[in-house]
Amino acid sequence: MLKNKEQELQHLPEHVVLNILCRLPVKSLIRFTCVSKRWRSLIISDHQFGNSHFQLAAAASHLRHNVLISAGTTPPEMLRSRFLSLSEEANFLIRNLNWPWPSESYRDILVMGSCNGLVVLGHCNSLRNGLNSLPLGQRYCRYFERLVIWNPSTGFFREIPCPNFQMGMVKLREAEQEREMSGVCYGFGQVSASDDDYKLVVIQSLGGFMVVHVFSVRANCWKIVKASCENIHKVVTRSFTRI
């Protein structure tokens, strides 16, 4: 193997390049998507790469903790984005994040769960005239129109197919107060660390039944599991703990 500058160096095989890349921090990786189209494709789309990177970073305790700030449904004017990041890697400066639906009303966006740096966002249908126009005690329905899996660190996201999950709501008091009646509960995570797949679980209560919808990210499809449950409140918590 020659190392004179005049002579042509043999290129490193791709698996070695990947071995090096998956040890790099996210900031460097994003920058290096500019190196070439092949590197960009490896860094962004290669599933194996994403996994190796996360596992190595976690094992080496280099995984920096970032805080995702959800600025609430009516953020103050000074905040230009619904979501912001507080990150050790960026010297704790607060950074506005690029997120999937910047033009949508913030009220309609729900954070449905997160795991390993991925966040699931749901976009609900808009209330046509807002809550103010509904009489107190009136029942109405909201449902999800779109779902997305989003990586706040890189800004990349992927829309996933969205079945019709209805949430029954009742307006209890003034404009800002609302409550779910027939519940929809959801969670996102990995079933086990060794399972190379993420699942989004949405549970609907319909009368005496629970309908459990499970989405597999790897298979990109939904499965339905029916179960009967007499008292949904005993079983369901708002979000599932990640493993």
Next chain:
Amino acid sequence: MKKISVRTSDGQEFELEENLAMESATIKTSLDAFSRDDIILLPNVNSWEMVKIIEFFTKVQELETKFGVKFMEKKEGRFLEAFQAEFDKDLSDDNLYCLLWTVDYLGIEVLLENLCHLMAERTKNKTVESCRNLFGVQHDYTPEEEAEIREDYSWAFEGPEIEE
């Protein structure tokens, strides 16, 4: 301990202890195919690289004795740090690149892992151009395409830690 003889591309001969030689999957395959008394030819390996590889294994033995840890079986933090510090000296980026290629060719897993770690440390704060040069990657973006990425992710291109 039986010694295995190898000859590098520039004609130099080295005698390796058998257990060291067997760490290389490539040499091991040759040994299985031929007699152990024959000299193994390594036309893709330069003598300075072989010196470095022998240095690595000598260091491993030294540090194993000092820390009482089996390096091959368990990756000990202090051990790795001590090793990295030693190995990092006198090795330019280009030489490290060459050594990576050779160690991959020889199939020495444990050394490859360490060198990848070293290379990652050296690469992480590089600019895009510097990275392209080091890895010999062809620039295939149009100026417009590259400018778009730089604008969308400007935060990744800024920072005091990024080398000129």
